[in-house]
Amino acid sequence: MYSRAYKSAVAVPPLAWMALFLLAPYALLFAYSFWQVAGGEIVRRWSLANYAQLFHNPMYLDVLLRSMRIAGAVTALALLLGYPLAYYLSFRSAKKELLYQLVIVPLWVSYLVRAYAWKTILGSDGVLNTLLQYLHLTRHPVEFLLYSPFAVVLTLTHIYTPFVFLPIYAALEHIPRPLVEASGDLGASPARTFWKVILPLSLPGVLAGATFAFVLSLGDFLAPLLLGGPGGVMISNVVVSLFGAAYDWPLGAAISLVMLALVVGLLTLVQRAERRLSFTA
Amino acid sequence: MATSTRPYEHPWLAGYASAVFAFLYLPIAVLIVYSFNGQSVGGFPPHDLTARWYGALLADDAMWESVVNSLEVALAAVALALGFGLPAALALDRVAFPGKALFRRLVLLPLILPGIITGLSLLMLFVAAGMKLSLATITLGHGTALISVATTEIFAGLQAMDRAQEEASLDLGAGYWQTFWRVTLPNLRLSIVGAALLIFTLSMDEIAVSFFLIGRSNTLPLEIWSRLRRGITPEINAVSTLIFAFSLVTILIWYRLRKRQGARL
Numbered sequence: 225m226y227s228r229a230y231k232s233a234v235a236v237p238p239l240a241w242m243a244l245f246l247l248a249p250y251a252l253l254f255a256y257s258f259w260q261v262a263g264g265e266i267v268r269r270w271s272l273a274n275y276a277q278l279f280h281n282p283m284y285l286d287v288l289l290r291s292m293r294i295a296g297a298v299t300a301l302a303l304l305l306g307y308p309l310a311y312y313l314s315f316r317s318a319k320k321e322l323l324y325q326l327v328i329v330p331l332w333v334s335y336l337v338r339a340y341a342w343k344t345i346l347g348s349d350g351v352l353n354t355l356l357q358y359l360h361l362t363r364h365p366v367e368f369l370l371y372s373p374f375a376v377v378l379t380l381t382h383i384y385t386p387f388v389f390l391p392i393y394a395a396l397e398h399i400p401r402p403l404v405e406a407s408g409d410l411g412a413s414p415a416r417t418f419w420k421v422i423l424p425l426s427l428p429g430v431l432a433g434a435t436f437a438f439v440l441s442l443g444d445f446l447a448p449l450l451l452g453g454p455g456g457v458m459i460s461n462v463v464v465s466l467f468g469a470a471y472d473w474p475l476g477a478a479i480s481l482v483m484l485a486l487v488v489g490l491l492t493l494v495q496r497a498e499r500r501l502s503f504t505a
Numbered sequence: 506m507a508t509s510t511r512p513y514e515h516p517w518l519a520g521y522a523s524a525v526f527a528f529l530y531l532p533i534a535v536l537i538v539y540s541f542n543g544q545s546v547g548g549f550p551p552h553d554l555t556a557r558w559y560g561a562l563l564a565d566d567a568m569w570e571s572v573v574n575s576l577e578v579a580l581a582a583v584a585l586a587l588g589f590g591l592p593a594a595l596a597l598d599r600v601a602f603p604g605k606a607l608f609r610r611l612v613l614l615p616l617i618l619p620g621i622i623t624g625l626s627l628l629m630l631f632v633a634a635g636m637k638l639s640l641a642t643i644t645l646g647h648g649t650a651l652i653s654v655a656t657t658e659i660f661a662g663l664q665a666m667d668r669a670q671e672e673a674s675l676d677l678g679a680g681y682w683q684t685f686w687r688v689t690l691p692n693l694r695l696s697i698v699g700a701a702l703l704i705f706t707l708s709m710d711e712i713a714v715s716f717f718l719i720g721r722s723n724t725l726p727l728e729i730w731s732r733l734r735r736g737i738t739p740e741i742n743a744v745s746t747l748i749f750a751f752s753l754v755t756i757l758i759w760y761r762l763r764k765r766q767g768a769r770l
């Protein structure tokens with residue numbers, strides 16, 4: 225029904241743009257990761273030296289593992305907060321439209337500003353510490369709250385909980401209600417109905433939300449810079465410093481590429497899992 | 506007994522949900538309260554309520570300049586993302602081309618990839634091309650990354666569209682161009698406006714990509730960032746409260762519009 229001219233008119237411009245501004249930059253990132261820095265200059269000599277350094281220097285592996293632990297903790301906490309909230313809204317609340325908007329609204333406050341608000345809350349003369357002293361629960365400010373992996377996990381959990389909530393809520397809303405009612409009519413308790421009917425059908429949403437929270441917190445470098453302190457340094461902070469003061473773009477590119485491979489690998493696994501889940505559902 | 510499986514307002518769950526809401530709103534409440542705090546550092550409870558920080562904000566030229574920069578970047582990013590996202594959605598919907606599956610995944614990649622990777626790889630491109638970093642490079646970064654949003658939103662709109670209208674238009678002698686303007690585009694109106702709003706807000710708050718592509722002029726988030734790094738400034742609370750209030754009004758208007766349009770359709 226569409227002419228050749230129409231087809232090329234809609235397909236060629238976006239393809240060309242993507243090739244130039246998406247594919248070419250990724251190709252450059254790939255190339256850089258095999259180049260070197262010598263005498264303060266980037267030299268286009270191909271070798272695996274950057275990758276060898278990554279695997280031999282335990283510092284890089286440690287930071288990568290810590291980033292994955294932090295991202296894992298954020299994902300688990302965001303699910304723990306987001307799933308019951310989504311379930312409550314979808315199945316148990318009479319005012320779900322309004323409450324849904326209330327979950328979205330915090331997303332309209334800038335990421336940086338929310339991270340900064342946590343700094344105001346957790347700092348040694350911050351809201352929480354002054355409150356604790358005011359209530360005589362502690363005499364001296366509790367120092368470990370800010371500038372720690374804890375502060376990073378808390379802040380990122382706050383930021384990604386709505387993102388985990390959204391796909392889960394969408395999945396729950398798509399569950400045909402007669403299915404849930406049938407389970408009850410056939411004698412299953414509400415708990416059994418939840419475990420056997422609702423939870424399995426909502427798993428694609430859980431998977432989508434969890435992937436999003438994990439990948440985006442894995443790559444975050446702002447929350448660690450603002451609230452992490454020396455113990456909260458994450459893998460992207462290493463990349464930022466390699467592209468800044470440390471001036472080793474090739475090594476930074478190699479780390480980014482490892483991150484990219486991790487993310488793409490994870491996405492592929494998730495896609496496969498999703499396909500299997502939707503077959504059984 | 507269908508009703509017995511759906512008892513409204515489960516008390517434990519309702520309590521838990523309220524606690525989650527409290528967690529989500531605590532930083533926002535702190536932000537608003539402390540924008541009126543007389544003392545320049547934290548402390549609890551806040552003392553000496555004042556509008557001083559709003560006054561300081563009004564006189565802060567660098568902050569306002571960054572707001573204008575951000576608005577320019579966001580508007581240009583919307584134009585760019587829609588300009589390429591609309592044809593991309595049409596192509597995904599109705600053109601078979603080699604590498605289509607790959608293209609679909611590639612378009613979506615910047616949405617799910619950490620911003621740092623998009624930022625860095627574009628930085629390498631601009632350096633290789635000998636381009637000077639400026640608001641233009643940030644706009645190119647935002648626009649490219651957010652084509653993903655435009656494409657997915659408009660593609661969803663196309664999938665929901667009634668094809669018969671387009672076919673009728675073509676059968677009755679209208680050309681492709683005329684059909685596009687008179688039939689396709691009006692049908693996609695809601696998806697396009699929705700995508701534009703989403704792209705605009707995402708661009709206004711974007712920092713990871715901008716962080717690497719910044720030239721001399723700051724966007725608002727980068728201006729805030731540079732001040733946060735220097736120490737606590739309650740002016741940041743004031744500007745954030747204003748942005749929050751502005752966003753709330755925008756969402757309310759958008760929902761009103763959508764409701765009215767939904768009622769008409």
